[in-house]
Amino acid sequence: MADADAVTVALHHMETAAIHGFASKSMFVAGLCILIYDHILTFPDEVEYIWKRNWSVVSTMFVLNRYITPFVLAVDLYDxxxxxxxxxxxxxxxxxxxxxxxxxxxFGFVHAIVALRVRAIWGRPRWLSITLSVLFATYFLTTTVVVYALQIKVVHTVEYNPLYRICLATISPHLWTCWLPALVFETFVFVLTVIKAREHSKANFDTPILRILVRDGVVYFVIICACSVFNMLIWIVAPPSLVALSKYFVLAVVPTMGARLVLNLRGSRREDLMPTAGRSTTEDSRGFEMQAKGGRPGKPLPGERFVFASFRAERRSMMRSKIRLFMSEHI
Known part of the structure; x- marks a missing residue:
């Protein structure tokens, strides 16, 4: 009787593991489809804004994420x-x-791209450059140490399982902590984005580049936090057979988001440089106001014109030029 119960329990565990494995594979394939579909969808933009432009550090990170990630996921899919x-x-x-x-x-490449964007929004102050560099280095080194310290402890359990035909390993119960440094860094970057967005809103300072920077910054934070929390919850409360449920899906979604951040921003630079209503954006941003002594608004008397430059508009123009210059050099 005891042997029969043991067999029943074993069969139940095998059935549960098979169901969990199917769910994990389904999430894996869903993430891979998102990655490939977005790659096909944005390939014309990639050619226009990456391969036809001057090369930069961001271009390198973009291409590495864009083409190595599918290869890694292909090997994972085979395994x-x-x-x-x-x-x-x-x-x-x-x-x-x-x-x-x-x-x-x-993940480090995507976080670095986001940090550069926030630095651009703030106008590249030295204190922020130092702060972001220190925080990024702390996040990356801490995550690396945590991951490898936990992996070394269980590497002896890695082996091929002939029943499920995959490589399996014991998962450390503390592995979820590797997501905490990234979550802290992302939260700090998001707060900086919100602060600067609020300042620009109060000053009525709006350009296509800034709209994209703020909009994508918020969307990125929501998605990356959802992915991080998803992984943490799965690794904390779910059984070991579900550990892959979020892992490969997130690995496909985050590079997709990173590619969108770069392509959307480079596309907005083109929009920001396009003339509007027969005038250049430079002329529009200067905001010169024409007034006439004794004349009606919009109809000054000849010889009695006074031109007053709007200092706020001039400041906006300088800020726009600074952001545009930074984007052309770094992003």
């Missing part, structure tokens, strides 16, 4: 999709570390 009949332990262990390296770099 975690249960396709191979056998995988050597050496490959399982090597990919266990290699995949983690790319996860760290992939």
């Amino acid at each position: 975690k999709g249960g396709l191979p009949n056998y995988i050597p332990k050496s490959f399982c262990v090597g990919w266990y570390y290699g995949e983690s390296v790319w996860n760290l770099l992939c």
Whole structure:
């Protein structure tokens, strides 16, 4: 009787693991479809705003994220999709570390792009550059140390499982903590974005570039926080068989979001430089006001014109030029 109960329990666990595995694979495929579809959708913009422009650090991060991530996910799909009949332990262990390296770099690239955008919104003050650099380095190093310290403890459990035909490993119960440094960094960057957006709103300072910077900053924060919290909750409360439910989906969504951040911003620069109603944006932004002594508004008397430059508009023009220059050099 006891043996029958044990077999029943074992079969139930196997059935549950199979269901969880199917759910994880479905999320994996959904994320991969989002990545590939967006890549196809934005490829013309990529050619226009990346390959035809001067190369920069952001261009390098964009291309690496854009083309290495699909390769990593393809290997993961081969491994975690249960396709191979056998995988050597050496490959399982090597990919266990290699995949983690790319996860760290992939998220680091996107966070660096967001930090550069916030620096541009604030006009590149030295104190902010130092603060963001220190916080980014702290986030990246802390996450790296946490991930590898926890991985080293369980690397001996990595092996190919012939029943499920995938590489499996024991998951540390503290692995969720690796998401905390990124969450703190993202929150700080988001607060800076909100502060500057509020200042610009009060000053009636609005350009296509700033609209994109603020809008995408808010959307990015919501998505990246949702992904981080999703991973944390899965790794804290869900059974080990669901650990991959969020992992690969997030790895597909975050680079997609990072690509959109770069392409949307570079597209907005073109919009910001386009003339409006027969005048250039430079002329519009200067905001010269024509008045006439003794004349009606809009109809000054000949020889009695006075031109007054709006200092607020002039300041907006200088700010726009500064942001545009920064974008052309760095983003």
